[in-house]
Structure formats: C-alpha cells, structure tokens
Amino acid sequence: xxxxxxxxxxxxxxxxxxxxxxxxxxxxxxxxxxxxxxxxxxxxxxxxxxxxxxxxxxxxxxxxxxxxxxxxxxxxxxxxxxxxxxxxxxxxxxxxxxxxxxxxxxxxxxxxxxxxxxxxxxxxxxxxxxxxxxxxxxxxxxxxxxxxxxxxxxxxxxxxxxxxxxxxxxxxxxxxxxxxxxxxxxxxxxxxx
Numbered sequence: 233x234x235x236x237x238x239x240x241x242x243x244x245x246x247x248x249x250x251x252x253x254x255x256x257x258x259x260x261x262x263x264x265x266x267x268x269x270x271x272x273x274x275x276x277x278x279x280x281x282x283x284x285x286x287x288x289x290x291x292x293x294x295x296x297x298x299x300x301x302x303x304x305x306x307x308x309x310x311x312x313x314x315x316x317x318x319x320x321x322x323x324x325x326x327x328x329x330x331x332x333x334x335x336x337x338x339x340x341x342x343x344x345x346x347x348x349x350x351x352x353x354x355x356x357x358x359x360x361x362x363x364x365x366x367x368x369x370x371x372x373x374x375x376x377x378x379x380x381x382x383x384x385x386x387x388x389x390x391x392x393x394x395x396x397x398x399x400x401x402x403x404x405x406x407x408x409x410x411x412x413x414x415x416x417x418x419x420x421x422x423x424x425x
Contacts, residue, residue, distance in 0.1 A: 235267035235410050237403075238308040242315040242326035244275040252389035253347055253378060254314050257399065261312070264400050266407045270308075274325050277301060279332060288334040298332055306336040310343075310410030311369070312402070317348035317356035330363055337367040339417045341409030343402040345376045352377035370413065372405035374398065 239261065241254045254271055261269040278297050286292050293299050315322045330337070342364055346353030354377050361371050376398040383392055 235309045235407055235414070236307060237261070237267045237269050237310045237312060237406060237410065238272045238305075239269055239312045239314060240326075240329075241271065241273045241275070242313055242329075243323050244325040245316075245323070248316070249380060249384060249389065250314055250316055250347065253345070256389060256391060257312070257314060257345060260396055260399050261403055264403050266403065267309075267410070272304065274329050277304075277329070279325075279329055282328055282331055284332065288332065291333075291335060293333075301329070302333040302336045305333055308340065309414055310341040310406045312343045312345060312406060313360060313364075314345050314347070315353060315356050315360055317346060317351065317353035320355045321359040322356040326360070327363065330367060334367065337364075337369050339413050339420070340369055341372060341406050341413055342369045343372050343374065343406040345378065345399065345402070347378035347380060350379055350381060352379040370409055372402060372409055374402035374405050376402055 239254065239258055241250050243250045251273070254273070258269060258271045279301060284294060284298050286294070291302070293302060315326060344357040344360055346357040348356065357375055357377070364371050376395060378392070378395065383390055
C-alpha cells in the first residue's frame with residue numbers, strides 16, 4: 233500500500249501567498265514520487281475556533297466537522313506542513329487545527345517547509361516542531377525555507393535555486409520515517425501475543 237502524505241497549508245489569511253507555494257509544492261512532490269500526495273488547505277475546512285468540550289485524546293467528538301477532520305488526519309501516513317511566519321511563530325489557524333484531534337496525529341512523520349520575510353519563516357518552523365513533538369509527530373531534519381522577497385519579486389512565486397532539491401531531500405526523509413512509523417502504528421493495533 234502506497235504511503236499517503238498530506239501537504240497541509242497552514243495559513244487561512246485572505247491574500248496569502250502560501251497557495252502559490254502549495255501548488256508548486258504539490259506538483260514537485262508528485263513529480264518526486266514515492267507516495268500519494270494530497271493538498272489539505274485549512275481554509276477549506278470549517279474548523280472555527282476549537283469548540284469540542286472533551287479532551288481530544290478520548291476521541292469522543294461532538295461535532296461532525298471534528299469527526300471529518302479526524303478522519304482526514306488519520307488517513308495520512310505522514311505530513312508536510314507549509315507554514316508562514318507570523319510574529320516569530322506559526323498561524324493560530326494551524327495551532328487550532330492541530331489541537332482539534334490528538335491520536336490521529338500520533339506516530340507519524342512530518343516535514344516542514346517555511347516561508348516568510350528574510351528569515352524565511354524558520355522561527356515558525358521551530359515553534360511548530362515543539363507542538364508536533366507533543367502530538368507524537370516525528371519531524372525530519374531537512375527543512376526547506378522560502379524567503380518571500382526574492383521568490384515573489386515578479387509578483388508570482390518563482391522557486392529559488394536549490395529549493396526543489398531541498399524539498400526532495402525532505403520528502404525522502406518523510407517517506408523513510410513514515411514507512412518506519414507505519415510499522416509502529418500497526419504494532420500498536422495488533423493484539424498482544
């Protein structure tokens with residue numbers, strides 16, 4: 233069975249530039265191969281502000297949007313988070329989406345592609361790593377970063393030199409770790425001997 237990797241666009245801001253990067257990233261990932269890739273745009277999911285009364289660890293969801301989100305998240309073997317930097321961290325919409333469910337994230341791998349001003353969103357990526365660790369998501373080392381100023385100089389996204397190779401390295405790591413962690417998840421599901 234092929235690995236399924238979700239590419240999660242972590243910004244819902246109107247006028248965002250992440251959608252152009254996400255489109256390029258999805259095409260690049262599909263050309264790279266090795267897994268089935270799907271773009272998950274948080275702007276297309278009606279999560280609102282966290283409105284579940286219970287602890288997500290218990291998976292006793294009261295709302296259909298939470299159940300649908302949980303099923304989507306659970307269906308992936310790994311993730312690539314495309315994250316902008318807002319005030320030295322990542323957007324609240326992404327934090328909210330992460331907090332909606334818990335077990336669905338566990339024992340999976342993730343890569344992070346950050347974007348932002350001259351720092352290219354690296355502080356947001358580092359803040360995101362802390363949250364993902366608590367969700368039991370293993371983040372890989374390769375971390376492509378996109379500085380907005382040169383890549384959007386013409387008004388549309390033009391990937392910088394070396395970005396495609398950097399993304400390829402990250403995808404290889406995500407696939408490798410996702411394969412290993414799939415075995416860990418399957419081991420948890422099988423009854424004890």
